[in-house]
Amino acid sequence: MNESLTLTDAASQTPAAPAKAAKAHLPDAQIVTSVKHWTDRLFSFRVTRPQSLRFRSGEFVMIGLMGDNGKPLLRAYSIASPNWDEALEFYSIKVPDGPLTSKLQHIKVGDEIILRPKPVGTLVHDALLPGKRIWFLATGTGIAPFASLMRDPETYEKYDQVIMMHTCRTADELEYGRQLVENLKADELIGEMVEGKLLYYPTTTREETPHMGRITDNLTSGKVFQDLDLPRMNQAEDRAMVCGSLAFNVDVKAVLESFGLREGANSGPLEYVVEKAFVGEGI
Numbered sequence: 663m664n665e666s667l668t669l670t671d672a673a674s675q676t677p678a679a680p681a682k683a684a685k686a687h688l689p690d691a692q693i694v695t696s697v698k699h700w701t702d703r704l705f706s707f708r709v710t711r712p713q714s715l716r717f718r719s720g721e722f723v724m725i726g727l728m729g730d731n732g733k734p735l736l737r738a739y740s741i742a743s744p745n746w747d748e749a750l751e752f753y754s755i756k757v758p759d760g761p762l763t764s765k766l767q768h769i770k771v772g773d774e775i776i777l778r779p780k781p782v783g784t785l786v787h788d789a790l791l792p793g794k795r796i797w798f799l800a801t802g803t804g805i806a807p808f809a810s811l812m813r814d815p816e817t818y819e820k821y822d823q824v825i826m827m828h829t830c831r832t833a834d835e836l837e838y839g840r841q842l843v844e845n846l847k848a849d850e851l852i853g854e855m856v857e858g859k860l861l862y863y864p865t866t867t868r869e870e871t872p873h874m875g876r877i878t879d880n881l882t883s884g885k886v887f888q889d890l891d892l893p894r895m896n897q898a899e900d901r902a903m904v905c906g907s908l909a910f911n912v913d914v915k916a917v918l919e920s921f922g923l924r925e926g927a928n929s930g931p932l933e934y935v936v937e938k939a940f941v942g943e944g945i
């Protein structure tokens with residue numbers, strides 16, 4: 663066991679700041695404690711957690727910065743850390759001319775961000791009926807809610823097998839998830855629980871890597887079931903959570919329905935749930 667690893671170290675490359683590095687000035691301010699840039703369009707960061715904030719792994723909150731007009735500029739962000747973690751982690755896109763992320767990408771340890779402590783979302787265990795296997799299906803930054811759920815012991819208590827399918831265009835865009843899974847398996851607290859249960863299936867679509875192809879295609883063709891030695895997805899045993907672009911979500915829903923799974927919600931649990939990773943068609 664690598665003693666320097668903790669469950670949340672995937673994002674911790676810059677030294678952690680003291681719990682409260684500076685006095686907060688913004689409304690609902692939290693202090694940035696680490697930042698890691700993964701590519702020129704992806705980064706992750708950790709901030710202090712409000713003592714009163716309770717959330718279910720998989721939920722999202724509104725975070726942001728003060729805008730030039732003196733009003734908070736907020737966007738929805740999935741909490742990437744699990745609910746037991748003392749800090750909060752986020753995994754973010756950098757949109758070159760995006761109102762928030764063109765600025766947020768420059769945050770440093772000790773800076774303040776605004777965090778509205780009202781977590782919500784559909785990617786929660788309560789929205790699914792009990793099952794044997796849970797499939798986490800994500801493209802791009804859509805892995806963020808699953809970074810939380812993969813680190814939550816409840817996920818492994820509820821399911822015999824947890825399958826993380828993550829697809830990006832290129833290998834470097836998979837790296838946040840890859841390191842997270844690697845560290846998780848080596849972790850002294852949850853590593854044993856995860857061993858043999860967490861099946862990680864990363865694929866790329868525009869760069870040659872060992873596993874290629876869109877999630878929809880690998881499900882429809884049956885390739886992923888063959889590769890992982892699993893039965894074809896079915897209503898009795900399989901549950902799924904989906905998070906990606908609108909086009910991905912629409913297409914993968916059709917695939918899940920073809921296997922007999924039905925969309926559930928907090929108010930009416932069924933076999934799968936969906937959340938948008940972002941609003942809009944593309945950068």
Ligand SMILES: Cc1cc2nc3c(=O)[nH]c(=O)nc-3n(C[C@H](O)[C@H](O)[C@H](O)COP(=O)(O)OP(=O)(O)OC[C@H]3O[C@@H](n4cnc5c(N)ncnc54)[C@H](O)[C@@H]3O)c2cc1C
Nearest residue numbers: 737738739740754755760761762763803806940942944945
């Ligand atoms: C429920 C929910 C959860 C979200 N969770 C996250 C998260 O964990 N991490 C994250 O980076 N974003 C997340 N987003 C998107 C986020 O709210 C912002 O859109 C993003 O931070 C960009 O903000 P912006 O102001 O710079 O640009 P915006 O004006 O908000 O977006 C500009 C354009 O950039 C594209 N875009 C925005 N976000 C993304 C993205 N994540 N991946 C690819 N293209 C994108 C879209 O085409 C959008 O129209 C989430 C959105 C929703 C609805």
Ligand SMILES: NC(=O)c1ccc[n+]([C@@H]2O[C@H](COP(=O)([O-])OP(=O)(O)OC[C@H]3O[C@@H](n4cnc5c(N)ncnc54)[C@H](OP(=O)(O)O)[C@@H]3O)[C@@H](O)[C@H]2O)c1
Nearest residue numbers: 801802829830831867876877878907909910913943944945
């Ligand atoms: N990723 C980059 O290097 C990059 C760089 C600059 C700008 N952008 C822009 O940023 C925006 C978001 O890019 P992104 O790469 O984060 O997200 P994305 O375009 O949604 O692609 C992410 C992954 O999802 C797959 N995918 C897309 N639509 C799908 C669908 N309907 N069904 C199944 N799989 C689907 C893609 O496969 P395919 O490759 O087969 O589409 C890709 O592997 C895009 O508009 C893009 O133009 C991206």
